[in-house]
Structure formats: C-alpha cells, structure tokens
Amino acid sequence: MDFFMVIFAFMIAFKLRTYSTLIPGMTLPVDIMNFPLLNEYLIFIAKTALLLIAIFALNNLYSLKITTRFSKEILKVIFLTSAWLMIIIAYFFLSREFFFSRLVLGYGWILSTITICCGRTTIRLIQNLLARIGIGQRRVLFLSANKMTEKILEEFEKDPHYKIIGCLKREKDPDIKSCEIIGAINTLEDLKKIVKKHKVEEIVQTQYRLGAKEAPEILDFCRSNQIQYHFIPDLVQIHAKNIDINSISGIPLITMKPTPLEGWGKVWKRIFDMVGASVGLIVLSPAFAIISVIIKLDSKGTILFKYLDDGSQVKRVGQYGKLFNFYKFRTMHPGTHNLRYTKLADNNIRQDGPLVKIKNDPRITRAGRFLRKTDLDELPQFWNVLKGEMSIVGPRPHLPEEVAKYKEHEKFLLTIKPGITGLAQISGRSDLTFQEEVRLDSYYIENWSPLQDIKIIAKTILAIGKRRKAS
Numbered sequence: 001m002d003f004f005m006v007i008f009a010f011m012i013a014f015k016l017r018t019y020s021t022l023i024p025g026m027t028l029p030v031d032i033m034n035f036p037l038l039n040e041y042l043i044f045i046a047k048t049a050l051l052l053i054a055i056f057a058l059n060n061l062y063s064l065k066i067t068t069r070f071s072k073e074i075l076k077v078i079f080l081t082s083a084w085l086m087i088i089i090a091y092f093f094l095s096r097e098f099f100f101s102r103l104v105l106g107y108g109w110i111l112s113t114i115t116i117c118c119g120r121t122t123i124r125l126i127q128n129l130l131a132r133i134g135i136g137q138r139r140v141l142f143l144s145a146n147k148m149t150e151k152i153l154e155e156f157e158k159d160p161h162y163k164i165i166g167c168l169k170r171e172k173d174p175d176i177k178s179c180e181i182i183g184a185i186n187t188l189e190d191l192k193k194i195v196k197k198h199k200v201e202e203i204v205q206t207q208y209r210l211g212a213k214e215a216p217e218i219l220d221f222c223r224s225n226q227i228q229y230h231f232i233p234d235l236v237q238i239h240a241k242n243i244d245i246n247s248i249s250g251i252p253l254i255t256m257k258p259t260p261l262e263g264w265g266k267v268w269k270r271i272f273d274m275v276g277a278s279v280g281l282i283v284l285s286p287a288f289a290i291i292s293v294i295i296k297l298d299s300k301g302t303i304l305f306k307y308l309d310d311g312s313q314v315k316r317v318g319q320y321g322k323l324f325n326f327y328k329f330r331t332m333h334p335g336t337h338n339l340r341y342t343k344l345a346d347n348n349i350r351q352d353g354p355l356v357k358i359k360n361d362p363r364i365t366r367a368g369r370f371l372r373k374t375d376l377d378e379l380p381q382f383w384n385v386l387k388g389e390m391s392i393v394g395p396r397p398h399l400p401e402e403v404a405k406y407k408e409h410e411k412f413l414l415t416i417k418p419g420i421t422g423l424a425q426i427s428g429r430s431d432l433t434f435q436e437e438v439r440l441d442s443y444y445i446e447n448w449s450p451l452q453d454i455k456i457i458a459k460t461i462l463a464i465g466k467r468r469k470a471s
Contacts (some may be wrong), residue, residue: 001123002056005115006049006108007042013107014041052084052112063263070124074117081116085109131160138228141200142167142179143191143218148206148232152253153179156204165198188217195227204253205231219256224411226320229256258415261448268450269391276392276457277385284379291329291376298367301334304380309338316397319417323400324389327380331368332361339363353434354405355398375464381420393453394419395441413441416448421460 056062059080061073088105131137140156142149145167156162166182168191183194194200203222222229230253244255261269292303305328306314316326340348340356340363350357364372371377384390390397397418406413423444424437432440444452 001119002116003049003053005119006052006112007045009111009115010041010045010048010104010108012111013104016107048084048088048108051087052081055080055084070121073120077116077120078113081109081113128160134163137161137163138201139163139165139199140202140204141165141195141198143185143203143205145169145179145181146206149179149204152204152206162202165200168194188214188221191218192221195225200227202228202230205229220409220412222256223258223415224408226258226415230254231256258412259445259448261416261445265448265450269453270388272450272453273385273391277382280379280382281386284382287376288379291371291379294367295330295365299333299365301330303330304328305330305332309335315400316418317400317403317414318389318397319414321403321411321414324384324387326397327383329371329377329380331365331371331377332363333365336363350434353410353438354402355434356402378420385420389417391417391419393422393444393456395422395444396425396437410438412445413438415445421456423456426456426459426463 056077059076061076061080085105127136138161140162142153142164149167153164156164164179166180168183168185169181170185182198183190185191195203203218205218219229221227232253243257246253246255295301295303306325308314314326315323318324340358344358344361344363347358347360348356349359368377381390385392394417395413403411403414422441424432424440427440428436444456
C-alpha cells in the first residue's frame with residue numbers, strides 16, 4: 001500500500017508544480033521544456049517508492065504482527081520518510097544529475113508522509129474493528145496474580161487484539177480485582193487442562209521466580225503446543241537469538257519465540273515452496289511416468305500408496321498436529337502395511353522411540369527397494385507442498401499412531417510444516433536414532449534461515465546422486 005501512496009503523492013506533486021499560481025500573490029515560473037516525459041517521471045517515482053519500501057522493511061515497518069504502539073509507528077514513518085528525502089537529495093547532489101524541480105521533491109515528501117500515515121491509520125482502524133468483533137484476537141492467560149500482573153494486564157486490555165481469559169492463582173498470591181481468577185497453579189497437568197479448555201494462545205508469566213523444575217516444564221509445554229510465552233526477566237535461562245524484548249509500563253517483558261520462521265519468513269518460505277514444487281512437478285513429470293510404469297509392471301496394486309489395509313486413506317501428521325492426505329509411490333505389496341505391528345514387530349530395529357523400521361522388510365517390492373534407496377518414492381509429495389500441507393524442507397511427517405507416542409518435548413517438531421527433506425535426512429537418514437533425529441530437526445526449527453534451506457536442498461541432491469550411482 002505504501003508503494004501506491006508514494007506514486008499517488010508524487011503524481012499530485014507533479015500536478016501542483018505545473019500550476020504557476022499555486023501560492024496566492026506569487027507566480028511560480030514553470031518551464032515545461034525542463035519537465036520530463038510522463039513515462040520517465042513514472043520510472044523515477046517507482047524507483048524512489050521502492051527505495052522507501054526497502055527503508056521501511058529494514059526498520060521492521062512490515063512486520064505481520066503488531067508489536068508497537070501506533071503512535072510510535074507514525075513517528076517512525078515521519079522520521080524515515082525524512083531520511084528518504086535526504087538520501088534522494090544527496091544522490092542528485094553527489095551525482096550532479098539534473099532534477100527538474102526541487103518543489104516536486106518537497107511536495108512529494110509532504111504528500112507521501114501524509115498519504116502513508118492516512119493509509120496505515122485506515123488499515124489499523126480496520127484491524128482494530130475486526131479484533132473487537134473477535135477476528136484476529138489472541139486468547140491470553142496470566143500465570144500468577146500479583147501487582148506486576150495488574151500493571152501488565154492493564155496494557156494488554158488496551159489492545160483489542162488480545163482477549164484476556166483470566167489468571168491462574170498461586171496459594172500465596174493476593175486477590176486482584178482487575179482479572180478473573182479461573183483456577184490455581186498446582187501442577188503442569190492443571191495448566192494443560194485450562195489451556196485446552198479455554199483454547200489459550202499466549203501465556204504471560206508474571207511470577208519473578210519459578211522452581212528449577214517448573215520453569216523448563218512450562219516452557220517445553222508452550223514450545224510443544226505452539227503457545228507464545230511471555231515472561232518477566234530472571235525466570236529461565238534463555239537463548240538470546242530467539243526472543244523479543246518489549247517494555248510494558250516500564251517493565252521489560254520477554255517473549256520466547258520457538259522459531260525465527262514467522263512473519264515474512266513464512267511468506268518467503270511459502271513462495272519458495274510453491275515455486276520449487278511447481279518446477280519440480282513439471283521437470284520431473286517424465287520421471288513420474290516412467291516410475292508409474294515400473295511399479296505397475298513389477299507388482300499388482302495402485303501406483304500411489306493411498307490406502308491402508310482397512311481401506312482408509314493414508315494420513316500423516318502435519319503442522320500443529322493436523323492430519324493430511326499423504327502422497328508417495330507404492331513400494332510395498334498391497335495389504336501388508338499393518339504387518340509392522342503384528343508378524344514383523346519383532347524385526348523392528350528402531351526400539352528407541354515411536355518409529356518403526358523393519359530389518360530386511362519382506363513387504364517391499366523389487367521396484368520399491370530401488371525407489372526407497374534413491375528417495376524417488378517421495379516425489380509425489382510435491383503435491384502436498386503445492387497444497388500447503390508440507391514444505392520442501394522440514395522434519396519428516398510421521399504416522400498418527402507414531403505421533404500419539406511422542407513425549408512432550410518431541411511435539412516441538414509439529415511447530416512447522418513437515419518437509420520432503422530435512423537436516424536429519426542429510427545427516428544419516430535411517431541410521432540415526434529417533435532422539436538424534438529430534439535433536440537435528442529441533443535445531444533446524446530453532447535456527448531456520450532461507451540460506452539453510454538452500455544448503456539442505458543442495459546436499460539432498462548431492463546425496464541422491466551418490467545413492468543412484470551406488471545402486
């Protein structure tokens with residue numbers, strides 16, 4: 001929106017400058033010969049608008065989450081548009097390039113600032129209106145009832161984007177009138193029940209100190225269940241790279257971020273996935289046809305592994321525990337999936353966790369062994385990526401019965417979308433123990449970056465190439 005506001009402002013500035021009697025009692029000389037053609041002027045405006053967008057982006061004015069007061073945002077806009085004007089003036093001065101009118105720059109700066117502020121005000125008003133009717137609100141629970149709770153609660157209540165569920169009280173906590181007490185904090189299980197009952201999305205911890213065991217348990221619970229966790233400093237040991245520090249009524253409030261993959265990072269990753277999946281499906285379409293023929297000639301059954309032994313569709317657990325239809329080429333004989341839990345259960349070589357891997361698996365077809373060894377059986381998952389159920393890079397998706405056996409800290413893997421490949425896949429594949437896989441995937445989630453995704457994809461391609469040569 002800012003881009004179009006700048007275009008609009010500079011077009012008005014151009015029109016204003018062409019009126020010689022704009023200022024009463026003063027005639028401004030207008031030399032039309034020095035004015036650029038409209039297309040040249042539009043190119044100039046577009047370049048300056050893109051420069052301003054870049055300046056705004058570098059200063060976090062395009063955060064998808066509202067984290068600052070609107071008054072501060074407006075002041076930031078005014079300051080940055082002024083800095084933007086100085087950069088443009090400095091460019092023309094240093095390059096000695098002729099600019100047809102300093103008044104156009106002046107008008108453009110004033111009008112751009114006004115239109116951008118008006119545009120952002122309109123958007124904020126719409127957001128607040130939607131929040132007041134329940135759209136986009138975050139459900140917040142406070143842990144502990146004390147004077148600190150009252151101060152922070154007062155600020156949260158001013159923001160329509162938050163819905164205060166209430167407070168959980170400790171035995172020694174005083175009564176506070178500003179917040180409804182909805183329960184007591186005795187055990188982590190009590191907290192889990194209240195969070196589930198009230199669909200809590202954010203927790204604010206206002207107790208200065210928690211027990212040595214209690215603090216990490218609450219933090220792990222929030223990480224594993226995608227609940228945003230705010231706390232007053234000096235509660236737990238934290239990793240500085242994954243926190244946000246804000247000030248509420250002069251009190252520092254720290255927000256734990258389970259992953260840097262949020263806001264524009266999510267947008268970038270989704271665009272990357274859509275482009276990558278589209279290109280992959282087009283480029284690999286001949287391979288799809290060849291593999292389909294090989295599977296049909298090798299054994300009876302469907303080309304894709306779509307249905308389980310009971311006729312139900314093959315599912316995997318995705319982000320936030322949501323089930324989705326999972327696509328892959330069939331590599332086993334039909335009707336043999338459940339043998340992993342019955343006749344072949346004693347052959348499971350992954351006893352360290354919920355996953356099952358059968359040694360010398362007799363269910364796998366001849367073509368299936370080749371497809372699994374070269375990872376070609378995973379190619380149909382590009383459809384899952386295109387549908388938004390998976391990502392190209394991420395933790396591997398597991399079966400519902402396997403995820404049901406996850407420990408609390410292992411549910412952290414459900415924070416992001418599962419992937420076709422990931423850090424664990426390029427670091428040992430099935431040779432890893434489940435805990436090693438969890439550790440590597442957790443590291444990826446906590447340290448995500450676009451560059452890391454590109455590195456993992458490159459290493460995956462190299463690894464597949466080596467395995468194909470070996471086979």
